[in-house]
Amino acid sequence: MPALRSDELTKVYGDLTALEPLTLTVPPGELVVLVGHNGSGKSTLLNIVAGLLEPSAGVVEIDGHPAGSLGARAATSYLPDNPVLYDDLSLVEHLEYVARLHGVDDWHERAEELLERFGLAERADDLPSRFSRGLKQKAAIALGLIRPFSLLIVDEPFVGLDPPGRSVMVDLLEEAHQEGAAVIVATHQMEFVQRTQRCIALRDGGVVYDGPAAGASVDRLVTGDSGS
Amino acid sequence: MRSPTDTGLREALSDLRTQRRRNRLSEWNFIDALYKAYVGALVLGVVVTALSGMTGDQRILDSEIDDVLRRGPGLVGMFVAFGLAVALRSGARGGPLALEAADVRHVLMAPVDRAFALRGPAVKQLRFLSFTGAVAGAVAGLLAYRRLPGSPVAWVAAGAAVGGLAAAGGVGAAMLAAGRRLGRGAASALGVVLLAWAGADVALGWTTSPMALLGGLALWPLEVEPLDLVGALSFAALAVAGLVGVRGLSLEAAERRGRLVGHLRFAATLQDIRTVMLLRRQLAFEQPRATPWVRMGRRHGRFPIWRRDWQGIARWPITRALRMVGLGLAAVAACAGAWQGTTPLIFLAGAVVHLAALDATEGLSQEVDHPDRRDAVPMARGALHLRHLAAPVVLLATVGMVGVAAVALFSPETALRVGLPLVVPVALAAVASAAITTVRQPPNPERLIMDQTGLMMFQHQALPPLVATAGPALLLLARPGSDGSAGEPLAMAFPGVGLLLLVALVLGWVRHREGIAEAKAGAGLSAVGR
Numbered sequence: 001m002p003a004l005r006s007d008e009l010t011k012v013y014g015d016l017t018a019l020e021p022l023t024l025t026v027p028p029g030e031l032v033v034l035v036g037h038n039g040s041g042k043s044t045l046l047n048i049v050a051g052l053l054e055p056s057a058g059v060v061e062i063d064g065h066p067a068g069s070l071g072a073r074a075a076t077s078y079l080p081d082n083p084v085l086y087d088d089l090s091l092v093e094h095l096e097y098v099a100r101l102h103g104v105d106d107w108h109e110r111a112e113e114l115l116e117r118f119g120l121a122e123r124a125d126d127l128p129s130r131f132s133r134g135l136k137q138k139a140a141i142a143l144g145l146i147r148p149f150s151l152l153i154v155d156e157p158f159v160g161l162d163p164p165g166r167s168v169m170v171d172l173l174e175e176a177h178q179e180g181a182a183v184i185v186a187t188h189q190m191e192f193v194q195r196t197q198r199c200i201a202l203r204d205g206g207v208v209y210d211g212p213a214a215g216a217s218v219d220r221l222v223t224g225d226s227g228s
Numbered sequence: 229m230r231s232p233t234d235t236g237l238r239e240a241l242s243d244l245r246t247q248r249r250r251n252r253l254s255e256w257n258f259i260d261a262l263y264k265a266y267v268g269a270l271v272l273g274v275v276v277t278a279l280s281g282m283t284g285d286q287r288i289l290d291s292e293i294d295d296v297l298r299r300g301p302g303l304v305g306m307f308v309a310f311g312l313a314v315a316l317r318s319g320a321r322g323g324p325l326a327l328e329a330a331d332v333r334h335v336l337m338a339p340v341d342r343a344f345a346l347r348g349p350a351v352k353q354l355r356f357l358s359f360t361g362a363v364a365g366a367v368a369g370l371l372a373y374r375r376l377p378g379s380p381v382a383w384v385a386a387g388a389a390v391g392g393l394a395a396a397g398g399v400g401a402a403m404l405a406a407g408r409r410l411g412r413g414a415a416s417a418l419g420v421v422l423l424a425w426a427g428a429d430v431a432l433g434w435t436t437s438p439m440a441l442l443g444g445l446a447l448w449p450l451e452v453e454p455l456d457l458v459g460a461l462s463f464a465a466l467a468v469a470g471l472v473g474v475r476g477l478s479l480e481a482a483e484r485r486g487r488l489v490g491h492l493r494f495a496a497t498l499q500d501i502r503t504v505m506l507l508r509r510q511l512a513f514e515q516p517r518a519t520p521w522v523r524m525g526r527r528h529g530r531f532p533i534w535r536r537d538w539q540g541i542a543r544w545p546i547t548r549a550l551r552m553v554g555l556g557l558a559a560v561a562a563c564a565g566a567w568q569g570t571t572p573l574i575f576l577a578g579a580v581v582h583l584a585a586l587d588a589t590e591g592l593s594q595e596v597d598h599p600d601r602r603d604a605v606p607m608a609r610g611a612l613h614l615r616h617l618a619a620p621v622v623l624l625a626t627v628g629m630v631g632v633a634a635v636a637l638f639s640p641e642t643a644l645r646v647g648l649p650l651v652v653p654v655a656l657a658a659v660a661s662a663a664i665t666t667v668r669q670p671p672n673p674e675r676l677i678m679d680q681t682g683l684m685m686f687q688h689q690a691l692p693p694l695v696a697t698a699g700p701a702l703l704l705l706a707r708p709g710s711d712g713s714a715g716e717p718l719a720m721a722f723p724g725v726g727l728l729l730l731v732a733l734v735l736g737w738v739r740h741r742e743g744i745a746e747a748k749a750g751a752g753l754s755a756v757g758r
Contacts, residue, residue, distance in 0.1 A: 070341075097240060
């Protein structure tokens with residue numbers, strides 16, 4: 001069963017087509033990079049897969065469950081490009097409740113490991129509302145990784161991260177992939193694109209490339225220079 | 229995978245909310261809360277006193293009681309239907325719940341049963357709005373007691389029951405609309421049907437709709453009609469249906485609404501009325517039309533700012549245009565009340581035209597909100613701001629003409645002799661008031677030091693509506709005397725010149741505001757003319 005399957009997936013806002021009928025399949029354990037220029041539909045696609053947006057037409061399934069359904073929510077971890085955190089919970093309280101809301105009771109060890117790797121151990125009891133943009137981003141990533149998932153979707157994970165943070169992020173994404181999860185990352189970072197197995201390029205809501213990431217034209221796809 | 233009804237997941241959610249409540253309470257300031265309660269009580273007292281003055285205390289004659297019993301339920305039902313229509317529109321936009329973005333991301337996207345996850349916020353919202361409705365209903369009951377026979381306790385209780393149930397039903401209707409993903413068009417259509425039904429009850433003196441039946445409950449101190457309980461039960465059932473149905477809420481709508489309401493509350497805290505209006509428009513999905521109602525010609529190169537303002541107005545969505553007309557008619561209705569003797573209504577008219585003018589001066593607002601773009605224009609800021617006021621004056625005068633036409637339906641002579649001469653002065657005063665609010669920007673909280681707070685709050689919040697009120701207030705000089713003497717429209721002429729001078733003063737301030745500030749800072753009077 002594919003980790004992600006979309007069939008004729010379409011998203012329309014009034015007279016604007018954000019996603020053209022899009023059919024794709026991502027098997028379990030695949031590391032996929034999603035590229036395209038601004039407004040190409042990457043975030044819209046990820047938001048639909050996460051269940052935050054609803055498609056105008058078509059089907060999206062995660063592990064065989066419709067996107068947004070209970071089964072899909074249990075299977076999908078979404079790391080958005082804008083960290084969304086409570087103002088009145090400390091970082092460790094965030095980790096505790098997100099873990100428990102996904103049925104993880106023995107969360108302490110994993111939380112400590114994530115905090116350590118992101119250099120947040122000293123800030124565990126602080127309110128994230130007082131964090132810088134980069135620290136909030138790290139906190140949000142830790143929240144996405146403390147819970148179990150079989151599909152990890154990540155939108156612009158490197159924005160706002162310092163070089164050590166970027167390095168940890170890459171390691172964590174690769175670990176998730178090695179542990180058998182399907183990982184889809186929307187990014188403009190060429191270095192990361194080259195590490196992945198498959199590249200899907202979007203332009204104006206449609207797929208213009210779906211193939212190996214290690215190709216001569218990928219850099220142009222990332223910057224949106226070429227659609228063919 | 230765990231079941232959505234898993235006790236562990238439910239406990240996790242309950243613990244999360246308890247922890248948040250505990251963290252918030254640790255930051256709670258008793259003095260601050262006491263001050264808010266004091267201000268709330270003060271505002272409520274002022275509102276009750278003002279409404280009490282408008283209602284009057286002349287007892288209804290026994291011979292008129294039958295008429296009250298016949299028409300009262302329908303009229304109350306009309307108010308309730310209006311509230312339901314607004315609630316349905318809100319529900320179609322994802323309301324009335326305003327969840328935090330973090331709740332949407334971490335709770336609603338977790339594998340927890342959404343009915344359970346949403347029950348807490350939904351009950352909280354229902355409880356708060358029902359209480360607010362009950363208080364408003366109790367105040368209305370108290371005012372009714374001043375003119376109608378019966379015990380005050382009965383009137384207050386009936387009013388509170390009707391207000392609470394109406395609000396609960398409204399919240400339920402909105403939640404049901406949100407959970408069922410009712411489209412905005414369908415919600416509006418349903419609202420129109422409810423209003424038409426309630427309107428038919430009023431026109432025919434019937435009590436057929438659940439709204440009118442609920443209205444009948446409000447008159448129980450005069451006559452107990454058991455059938456009215458059907459209305460009460462319908463609204464209670466609607467509230468329960470809403471609590472059950474809200475589980476289907478769209479996350480897209482919830483996240484958007486939560487974000488906008490968060491900004492809106494912050495703007496309201498800062499008393500930034502212009503930002504509040506802007507965010508409210510975004511909440512209502514009032515986006516500019518892709519295709520303007522009227523395409524501007526290409527032969528207006530000499531007046532780019534005038535043209536830019538009309539281009540913006542020509543892209544207003546229909547709801548915004550209708551709201552402008554509605555505000556105009558509301559101002560005319562308030563003026564009519566003042567003309568007939570309820571003088572305080574003139575302040576309501578002033579407040580309404582001020583709001584309309586804030587909506588009309590969006591071109592100016594956008595310049596103020598984007599200073600970099602504004603400063604790229606090779607023109608003094610004041611001169612640029614001033615030029616943005618021309619189109620709103622014409623627009624408001626046009627809306628005023630609609631109001632005058634409405635008055636003409638009832639009293640052509642009053643419309644011609646009093647309404648028509650007031651159109652331009654009212655539009656000028658309204659635009660001047662909006663310019664003060666827009667150009668001044670909201671008060672900076674850091675500058676609100678104790679000995680200047682009152683003055684600053686007056687300048688920011690009270691002065692602009694007072695300037696706007698100066699326009700409609702002219703009609704008070706022309707209204708008929710209480711001794712039955714005929715009104716004299718010419719009495720408005722001299723104060724009208726005074727009003728024009730006031731407007732000129734405000735416009736001069738808009739034009740030379742920065743120069744005046746520089747002169748005050750020691751740059752000398754020459755700075756004013758720049």
